[in-house]
Amino acid sequence: MEYISYLTASLMLLLMGMVFTSFIKNKSVSGMVSLIITSFFSGFILCFSLKLILKNTVLEYEFFSLSPLLNSSFQVFVDSLSALFLIIIAIAAFCVTMFSWKYLNAYKIYSAYRFYPFLFLLFISSVGIVIIRDLLFFIFFWELMTLSSWLLVISEREKREALKGGLQYFIATHVATAFLILASVILYSYSNNFSFIEIRKALSILIENNMLLFNFICLLIFIAFVTKAGVLPFGFWLPNTYPQAPSSASSFFGGVMSKLAVYALFRFFLSVIPFSSNTQIWGFIIATAGVFSIFVGTIAALTQDEAKRLMSFHAIGQVGYMLLGIGTGLYFINTNPFLGMIALTGGLLHLFNNSIYKSLLFLNAGAIFYKTGTTDLNKVSGLIKVMPLTTMTAIVGSLSIAGVPPFNGFVSKLLIFESSIWTAKISNASFLIKGIFIISGIISVFISAITLASFLKFVNSSFMGKLKTLRNDKKDIPWTMTVSQIMLAILCLITGLFPIIPLELIYKAILSVSEIQLPAFSEIFISNFAGIGINFCPNCLYGGAWFPIFVIFSVLIFSLLIFAFEKYAQAPKRDVDTWYGGKEHTPEEVTYTGHSFYQPFKDLVSFKIGKIKFRGLYPSEFPSFKVSVPLWIKKIINPDEWLYYPVANKIEKLFNLIEKLYDRLIQHYTFLFIIGIVLVILLVFYLLGG
Amino acid sequence: MNTSWIILSALINIFVVLFLSPFFDGFTRKVRALIQSRVGPPPLQSYYDILKLMGKEDLKSTINPLFRISPYLSVISIAMAALLIPITDFNPPFNFWGDIFLFIYIITVVGIAIIITASASENPFAYVGASRKMMLHLSVEPILAIALITGAINAGSFKIGDIVTWYYSNGPNVSMLLATVCVFLSLQALIGKIPFDVSEAEQEIAEGVLIELSGPKYACVKWANMSKQVLFCLVFSQIFIPWPMTENFLLNTIIALLKVTIIIFISTLIEALNPRLRIDQALKYNLTLAGFSITAIFLALLGV
Numbered sequence: 001m002e003y004i005s006y007l008t009a010s011l012m013l014l015l016m017g018m019v020f021t022s023f024i025k026n027k028s029v030s031g032m033v034s035l036i037i038t039s040f041f042s043g044f045i046l047c048f049s050l051k052l053i054l055k056n057t058v059l060e061y062e063f064f065s066l067s068p069l070l071n072s073s074f075q076v077f078v079d080s081l082s083a084l085f086l087i088i089i090a091i092a093a094f095c096v097t098m099f100s101w102k103y104l105n106a107y108k109i110y111s112a113y114r115f116y117p118f119l120f121l122l123f124i125s126s127v128g129i130v131i132i133r134d135l136l137f138f139i140f141f142w143e144l145m146t147l148s149s150w151l152l153v154i155s156e157r158e159k160r161e162a163l164k165g166g167l168q169y170f171i172a173t174h175v176a177t178a179f180l181i182l183a184s185v186i187l188y189s190y191s192n193n194f195s196f197i198e199i200r201k202a203l204s205i206l207i208e209n210n211m212l213l214f215n216f217i218c219l220l221i222f223i224a225f226v227t228k229a230g231v232l233p234f235g236f237w238l239p240n241t242y243p244q245a246p247s248s249a250s251s252f253f254g255g256v257m258s259k260l261a262v263y264a265l266f267r268f269f270l271s272v273i274p275f276s277s278n279t280q281i282w283g284f285i286i287a288t289a290g291v292f293s294i295f296v297g298t299i300a301a302l303t304q305d306e307a308k309r310l311m312s313f314h315a316i317g318q319v320g321y322m323l324l325g326i327g328t329g330l331y332f333i334n335t336n337p338f339l340g341m342i343a344l345t346g347g348l349l350h351l352f353n354n355s356i357y358k359s360l361l362f363l364n365a366g367a368i369f370y371k372t373g374t375t376d377l378n379k380v381s382g383l384i385k386v387m388p389l390t391t392m393t394a395i396v397g398s399l400s401i402a403g404v405p406p407f408n409g410f411v412s413k414l415l416i417f418e419s420s421i422w423t424a425k426i427s428n429a430s431f432l433i434k435g436i437f438i439i440s441g442i443i444s445v446f447i448s449a450i451t452l453a454s455f456l457k458f459v460n461s462s463f464m465g466k467l468k469t470l471r472n473d474k475k476d477i478p479w480t481m482t483v484s485q486i487m488l489a490i491l492c493l494i495t496g497l498f499p500i501i502p503l504e505l506i507y508k509a510i511l512s513v514s515e516i517q518l519p520a521f522s523e524i525f526i527s528n529f530a531g532i533g534i535n536f537c538p539n540c541l542y543g544g545a546w547f548p549i550f551v552i553f554s555v556l557i558f559s560l561l562i563f564a565f566e567k568y569a570q571a572p573k574r575d576v577d578t579w580y581g582g583k584e585h586t587p588e589e590v591t592y593t594g595h596s597f598y599q600p601f602k603d604l605v606s607f608k609i610g611k612i613k614f615r616g617l618y619p620s621e622f623p624s625f626k627v628s629v630p631l632w633i634k635k636i637i638n639p640d641e642w643l644y645y646p647v648a649n650k651i652e653k654l655f656n657l658i659e660k661l662y663d664r665l666i667q668h669y670t671f672l673f674i675i676g677i678v679l680v681i682l683l684v685f686y687l688l689g690g
Numbered sequence: 691m692n693t694s695w696i697i698l699s700a701l702i703n704i705f706v707v708l709f710l711s712p713f714f715d716g717f718t719r720k721v722r723a724l725i726q727s728r729v730g731p732p733p734l735q736s737y738y739d740i741l742k743l744m745g746k747e748d749l750k751s752t753i754n755p756l757f758r759i760s761p762y763l764s765v766i767s768i769a770m771a772a773l774l775i776p777i778t779d780f781n782p783p784f785n786f787w788g789d790i791f792l793f794i795y796i797i798t799v800v801g802i803a804i805i806i807t808a809s810a811s812e813n814p815f816a817y818v819g820a821s822r823k824m825m826l827h828l829s830v831e832p833i834l835a836i837a838l839i840t841g842a843i844n845a846g847s848f849k850i851g852d853i854v855t856w857y858y859s860n861g862p863n864v865s866m867l868l869a870t871v872c873v874f875l876s877l878q879a880l881i882g883k884i885p886f887d888v889s890e891a892e893q894e895i896a897e898g899v900l901i902e903l904s905g906p907k908y909a910c911v912k913w914a915n916m917s918k919q920v921l922f923c924l925v926f927s928q929i930f931i932p933w934p935m936t937e938n939f940l941l942n943t944i945i946a947l948l949k950v951t952i953i954i955f956i957s958t959l960i961e962a963l964n965p966r967l968r969i970d971q972a973l974k975y976n977l978t979l980a981g982f983s984i985t986a987i988f989l990a991l992l993g994v
Contacts (some may be wrong), residue, residue, distance in 0.1 A: 185904050202934035246936040363930070382812075384754055395806075404802070405795055414788045424843040424991055431991065438843070438987055445791070445835045446980075449828040452798065456824060460817070464754065534787050544786035544849070558766040562910065569744035571905040576749045581896060592817035601825045611882070 003059045006048040007076065007131070013024070013041045014124045021116035030112035031101030034057060034120070035480075042094040049083035049090070053505055056080070058512070070136065072194035077133035080512040084348075084505055085130045085263050089353045090489070093123050094486040099363050100248040102478035106370040107156065107246065114155045119249060121148035128646070129260055135184045136194040142180065142264075146173045146228075146265040149257060152249040153241055162244040169241040172234075176227035183220035186213070196272050204274040211278075218282055221268050229261035230316045231323060232293040238316055239300075243308035243375075247366025250308060254315045255359030255463045259351050262322050265350070271513045280594070281333050284433065287327025287420075291440040294320030298447045300618030302454045303602050305595050307365040307375040307462065310454060313618075314401065317447065318354050322347045324440055325416045328423070331433075336426055337420055337518050338537055343511065346415025348506045353408040353495060357400040360488035361455075362392040367485065368462055368476050371470055377458065377594030382467030389482050391463040393489040398455035400492045403448050406548035408496035411503075413448060414546075417441050422536050425560070453598060459593035466578075498550045500527045698723065700773055702943055707772035707924065708765070710947075711916040712736035717951070718919075718958045725962045736916065740909045748905035757810035761907040764803035764914040768921060771796040774850060775924050777946045778939035780858065780932075781851035788848050790838040794831060800918065801827045804899055805910060811902035819898020822969050823882075823889035829976035830879040830886075836983045837869035837930070843990040850929060858932045863987035870930040872983040877957060879976055880922040882893040884961045888969045923953040 012594060017037035024030040058079045065073035078086070097119070104115060125148060128141035150173075154166035188194060191202030206214045223234065231240035238258075242250045269282060297316030304310040325347020333340030365375050367390045372380045385392040394473045396407065403409035418443035423434050495502050507521045519538075526533035531545035580590060613620050635641060716733040723730025750757070774793045776782045786792070805823055842848050844866060845856035858864060879886040889989035890898045903911055927949035934941055967975065 136831070317882045384756070384810075388755070399802075402798075403745075403795065404799060405792060410795065414791055417791055418788055418848055421839055421842065421848075426845055434991055435988060438839075441985070442832065442836060442839065442984070442987070444795070445839075446828075448830045449798065449831050452802070453824045453828050456802065456805055456809075456820075460805070460820065464756075464806075464809040465812050465817075477818075512990045531786075546788065554770060555766055558769060559762060562762045562765065563746065566906045569906060572750045573748045573750060576751055578811075579902065580813075581815065587812075590814040592814045592821075596817075597821045597826055600973055602827075603970070604973060620888055 003048060003052065003057075003078070004061045004076070006044050007059070008042040010041045010048070011124065011127065013044070014120050017041075017122035018117045018124070021120065024115050024116075025113060027112045027465055028101065030116050031097075031104065034116050035101050036098050037120075038093055038097040038123075042090040045086050045090040045127075049078075049086040053080050053508055054081045056508070063675070066136075067231075070194070072134055072136040072200075072452070073139055075133045075195060076131050077196075078131050079509075080505070081263075081267065081509040082130045084352070084509045085260070086127065087505075088259065088352065089123070089130065089256055091128050091488075092252055092355060092359050095359060095363070095488055096248045096252045096255075098480050098484040099251070099366065100246070101480050103248055103366055103481060104246065106373070112123075115152070115246065115249070118148045118151045118155070119252070122152065122249075122252065126256055126260055126453065133196045134194050135187065135196065135199060138264075139177070139180055139184060143177055145257065145260070146170075146177065149245075149249075149253060152245045152253075155245065155249075159244070161240075165240040165244040165267050165617075168237040172227055172237040176224045176234075177253070179220045180224040183217050183224070186217060192303060198593075200272055200274060206275065207276050210268055215278060218273065218278065221273075222265070222282065222285070225261045225265040225268070226289060226323075228320045229258050229265070230293075231289050231319055232296050232316060235293065235297075235316050235319075239304075239309055239312040242312040243306065243313065243611070244442055247308065247362055247369055247375075251359045251362035251366065254311065254362050255355045258315055258319055258452065259322075259355050262319065262326070265323075266326060267513065270510075271324075271515065276333060277517060279334065283327045283330030283332075284436075285327070286323050287437070287440060288328065290320040290323030290325075290327055291443055292320070293317065294324065294447050294615045295443055297604055298450050298454070300616040302450055302457075302598060303606070303616035303618075303620075305375055305377050305453075307368060307458060308362065310377075310458060311361050311365060314361075314451065315358060315453070317451065318350070318358065318600070319399070321413065321416055321444060322351045322354070324420060324444060325350060325412075325543070328416075328420050328437060328440075328579060330345075331424070331437075332426065333518075334516070335428060337516075338524055338535065339422055339426065341507075341518055341524055342415055342422075342534060342536065343419035344510055344684050345503065345506055346412055346419055348510065349414035349499075349502055350409070350416060352502050353400065353412050353492075356399045356408065356488055356495065360393060360397040360485060360492065363403065363481075363485050363488070364390060364397060367384055367481055370477055370481065372468075377461045380462045380468065381465035381591065382463070384463045385467050386470065387477055387482075390477065390485060391459075393485040394459055396454075396489040396492050397684045398459050400496070402452035402455060404452070406493075406496050406551045408492050408499070408502075410496060411499040411546070412547075417445055418534075418536075420444070425536070457594060457597040461592075461597065466591065497552065498530065499546075499548070500525075500530075500532050503527075503532065696783045699939065700777040702939070703772045703775060703783060704769055705779050706777060706943070707917050707920050708769055708773075710912075711913070711920045712740060714875055714920050714950070714954055715916040718954060718961075721958045722787070722962045725959070740913055743904075743909035743912070744906050746905040746908075748818060748907065749902070751902045752810060752812050754810040754812075756806055758907075760803045760807045760810065761903065761910040761914075764800050764807075765910050765917070767796050767799040767803060768914050768917045770937065771800070771921055772917075772924075775921070776851060776854050776928050776932075777924065778942050780855045780935065781849075785849045785851050786817060789850055790835075790842060790848055790853075793850065794835055794838070797921075798827065798831065800914065802875065804914070807903070807907070807911065808899035813902050815895045815897075815901045816899050818895050819889045819891075819901070825969060826879060826882070826886060826889060827972050829980070830876050832980040833876040833976065833983055834880065834925075836980065836987060837873045840865050840869040840983075840986045840990045841929070843987065852930045854929055857929075858935055862878060863989075864994045865986045866930075868986040868989060870926075872979060872986065873926055873930055875979055876976065877922060877926055877953075878960055879972065880925075881919045881957065883919070883957065885967045886972050887966060888972055919954065919957075920950060923950045923957065923965060927953050957980045 017034055020033055021030050061076045063074040069193040109244045132138050150166055150170050153169055156162045183241035185200050187202060191198040242253050294317050297313050301310050301313030304313060325343050329340045329344030368380055369375050400407040400409045403413040420437045423437040511518060524535055531547040531548040533545035588678050605617055715736040720730045720733055771793060773784045774782050774789050801877060805820040808820040841853035845853045890900060900911060928946060
């Protein structure tokens with residue numbers, strides 16, 4: 001019972017925050033209020049979910065029911081998977097709110113009540129999606145999330161791009177929601193109840209009777225969630241939309257919102273839709289969609305020159321990694337549970353790590369915006385001199401997203417690579433399937449080099465080089481912004497150095513969801529004090545363990561060694577100017593801008609098909625195409641032409657005529673007046689005499 | 691597999707890769723001089739170069755702290771990568787369930803260290819070099835990855851030690867031979883020597899990434915580059931041509947050194963007799979080779 005009070009308290013806090021901030025116009029007051037409220041919320045939620053996971057319990061509670069009207073109820077169900085996502089939401093929400101406090105001052109025309117209430121609404125709906133076990137309320141929260149994030153996207157509505165991006169987002173996600181509603185209506189007609197349990201029962205009947213309809217429902221659900229997650233080709237809206245919101249909101253979008261779509265996919269395909277031979281097919285489809293968006297999304301990211309747009313493309317690519325892991329897992333979980341579990345764990349671990357470093361990177365972009373007023377990589381450089389701590393966190397984030405050891409992306413990417421390549425050893429899979437999975441693995445290895453390249457471009461062109469003019473010449477950014485970035489960077493490092501902590505949480509989460517018999521944690525992952533090892537099959541030899549902590553030790557020892565050498569040699573030091581090959585130049589003349597990076601490679605992946613230009617495999621310019629409609633349709637759909645204007649013109653003419661009567665000299669008026677009076681008198685006499 | 695063996699073999703690895711590398715560099719310079727009908731420097735000249743540079747004046751073109759740190763990182767990461775190569779035995783001193791990927795990532799860190807040094811130096815030439823280095827790296831990395839994955843599929847393990855053991859006992863098959871050929875063809879690009887030294891091209895961009903370096907930092911990066919040559923020659927000779935291997939660790943080390951000498955000799959011949967490629971040509975060459983090497987994976991899947 002105490003669990004539910006934690007949950008209601010935190011939801012009440014968020015509601016309170018939403019109401020309070022709607023009335024406060026001052027940015028810093030509003031920011032402080034929301035920071036206080038969010039820190040309490042995060043504390044409650046972290047406490048609650050960690051307790052839940054550690055005690056291995058499940059929270060079930062029904063708030064109210066729509067029973068006489070519809071078979072649906074507000075049913076809260078928090079298992080370890082939901083608790084895992086609650087942890088993610090709590091961390092991201094706290095850092096995002098802390099960052100926003102001072103960050104919003106970067107926007108001149110921007111009042112606080114355009115931002116905070118919607119942010120709180122977004123938090124509420126995120127929590128709602130995770131804890132609910134009823135399709136109707138799930139859709140309600142889903143729609144609430146879409147709406148609040150849309151309001152955040154268009155919150156800077158003076159900008160034309162924001163409105164355009166917002167419109168794309170609105171249309172794309174609502175089409176997706178329509179798919180979801182269609183699926184739910186079909187399901188309701190079979191199950192007569194919106195609860196996930198009843199739906200599962202209905203679906204298991206449906207598998208036996210009507211395979212086609214079952215697959216159609218799966219397709220609807222798949223498209224609905226994949227559109228929100230931003231998987232190509234359904235995620236075309238994402239790079240135009242995410243950069244338009246204020247950076248702290250984009251950070252929550254990239255770190256949590258697109259991950260919630262992956263959560264929904266995971267929840268539906270693993271626990272709502274029963275296991276069958278179809279699970280394999282859908283696993284394969286999910287994995288292929290993932291690889292496609294890894295490949296195209298990340299290569300397109302390499303060609304971007306705008307920091308937040310670059311990160312948005314990476315959001316597409318990174319979601320692809322998760323889907324690859326989850327898809328491989330779904331494909332093999334029945335036939336080969338060891339491999340399936342490793343792939344699923346890899347996918348979810350990548351999700352967990354991604355939510356940390358993705359939030360961090362968007363916050364870095366926000367810090368750049370705060371300092372310089374732009375996030376265009378061609379216009380900023382040398383920021384390490386004014387914000388060294390932000391630079392360090394940006395480097396940590398970049399190395400994490402590229403999966404460089406010992407940061408946190410490494411282990412999760414390793415699990416995804418290995419599980420997709422290990423399919424070669426599975427005897428009962430066909431040659432083609434194995435080939436596709438292995439090629440996916442190789443593509444993801446190659447793409448992680450591209451990820452690194454594009455983030456080195458981000459770091460090199462924004463933080464390194466000569467310092468350019470700044471918007472405000474204070475030395476560093478406000479401490480709240482720095483602290484929130486540092487917290488996330490430290491989390492990146494901790495989860496990288498002790499991967500066993502998130503791994504165990506995630507393993508419990510998967511076990512709590514799935515209903516088939518799965519191997520225990522200790523059978524697959526061999527863990528000791530600081531390292532992990534894995535087994536790919538029940539009788540495999542133990543293959544050693546990955547000790548990230550020792551990497552740090554050796555790095556320290558070697559650095560000491562070399563620094564000692566430098567001190568021993570006692571080389572004299574001198575400050576000099578940059579050498580431009582003997583000529584004198586101003587730094588502006590010779591800057592190497594972000595656009596120039598990797599130009600030959602960009603040329604290699606840019607081409608033209610017909611009239612559509614592809615930059616980095618991604619269509620960048622569409623020819624302005626015109627739809628030719630027959631003339632009579634145009635006439636019909638334009639009633640102004642044939643109804644309103646003619647009538648209006650006639651009436652106008654009539655009034656003009658009447659007006660002309662009065663448009664005379666005053667003598668005419670008196671003349672008419674006298675004639676009128678004479679006529680009236682004559683009439684009166686005639687009547688009286690008559 | 692006891693602790694003393696691990697320590698001994700780790701020390702041997704680091705000794706071979708880090709402390710013998712200037713000697714191999716001197717050997718390269720001697721061979722190149724002989725080809726070009728010069729006398730050339732003495733074989734120990736590269737040691738003298740490094741020691742001399744250690745004491746030279748350290749010019750700082752920027753206050754960026756990363757400029758100070760990252761040259762050292764390149765040497766450190768080469769040393770870490772050296773610990774994953776089997777020299778004394780079939781098994782390297784350190785191994786775990788994913789060390790082929792760890793190896794690839796560690797050699798990436800070498801690149802990152804040099805790229806960050808270059809861009810922190812604020813020189814536009816260095817930026818050009820850094821951009822080229824990254825492109826070269828991302829085009830050549832897949833070849834090595836695919837070759838190692840071919841080995842992993844054949845051996846059924848992601849450990850370099852297991853791949854070498856399998857290759858030694860089962861002999862070459864078609865897929866592994868193909869992978870070996872691909873790695874050999876990309877060896878110059880992995881090392882970063884002519885015809886693939888586009889990131890340090892002296893005539894075009896004035897040593898590119900190295901332009902602002904001087905004193906101890908230059909010594910470190912130079913040392914890292916020398917060690918990289920030995921490291922990748924060792925990768926080729928120890929993983930893709932593991933024969934002959936004996937029980938005695940000292941004999942194994944000597945055999946490895948001999949093999950490395952031969953490969954460095956061949957690589958120097960290629961270096962001395964070829965012109966430099968442009969970056970777009972190098973990219974196309976590497977990516978074509980990577981696409982071609984995927985054949986090896988399918989052959990390995992078929993079991994040949």
